Amino acid sequence: MTAIRLRYIQRYKDRHGELRHYFRRPGYKLVRLPGKPGSPEFMSAYNAALSDAPKLPPIGSGRTMPGSLDALALEWYGSAAFRQLASTTQAVYRRNLERIRAEHGHRLVEDLTPQAVRKLLAAKVNTPAAANHILRMLRMLMRHAIDAEWRPDDPTFGVRRLKERGQGRPHGPRPISLPSRRIGRSAPAPASRWPSCSTPASVAATWCGWGASICAAERPSSSSSRRPGLNS
Incomplete structure (x- = not known):
């Protein structure tokens, strides 16, 4: 057969x-x-x-309650703003948002307040990164809710992110602690390093690298070792 x-x-x-x-x-x-x-x-x-065979409606649309977070998420998935995102970005957003829907999808969008958003974040204080992902996704949803005239305001406005581990410390290498200098005191230079013509000008010139010529110019000659008018 x-x-x-x-x-x-x-x-x-x-x-x-x-x-x-x-x-x-x-x-x-x-x-x-x-x-x-x-x-x-x-x-x-x-x-x-x-x-x-007729096509099925969007997944979950038959189980969603009108005005709920579930319904808003499904509408956002079909919006132009979401469909214009890169496929990898869409996958990340969907994964994060589906976790929110699983826990809070039944809640009404119009009932969401800043206090309720803070309460959601406080419940995940032990995982601040996950809490901040929730806040970010809610902000995107509320932006769409305002554009679609679901509500006139954004309840996530003014809600601060939770501080994650490692935040608050400056980036880059730690500063090196240098030994403190004694104010008003400076170590004298060794006498052996001073040139033979130890006038202030010659000392400064020596450290500049061209003191030899100045020292030669300032050194008194043997014929003029005595000052005029002082011959006895």
Whole structure:
């Protein structure tokens, strides 16, 4: 007997051992197919499901309450602002937002207050990074809620992020503590380092690297060792 291969067919045995067949296609309703594969009734139901199966509404839309955080999130997923994001960004936002929906999706958007937002963050004080992710996602949702005229204000406005570990410390290497200098006292230079012509000008010139010429100019010659007018 020739085996019939059909797409989107799911089969399993029920508790009575009877083999059941279903038409299961992503985005379409699940349809039970009567009879055995290849039979007229089976093929008629299969062809009808394949050609005329209506598409399902967005996932979760039938279970959401109007005006809830769930409904707002589903609407945001279909907005132009969300669809224009990169696919990787959409995946990250969905992952974070689905966690919020699982815990708070039943809450009404109009009932959200700054005090309620702070309470949500305080409940996750031991995981401040996760709390700040919640705050960020709520801010995006409330921005969409205002644009869609769900509410006139943003309840996350003025709510501060929680301080995460490592924040508050300056970035970069730690400053090196230098030894303190004694005010009003300076160590004298060794006498052996002073040039033979130890006048202030020659000392300064020596440290500048060209003191030899100045020292030669300032050193008195042997013929003029005596000052004029002092000969006895």
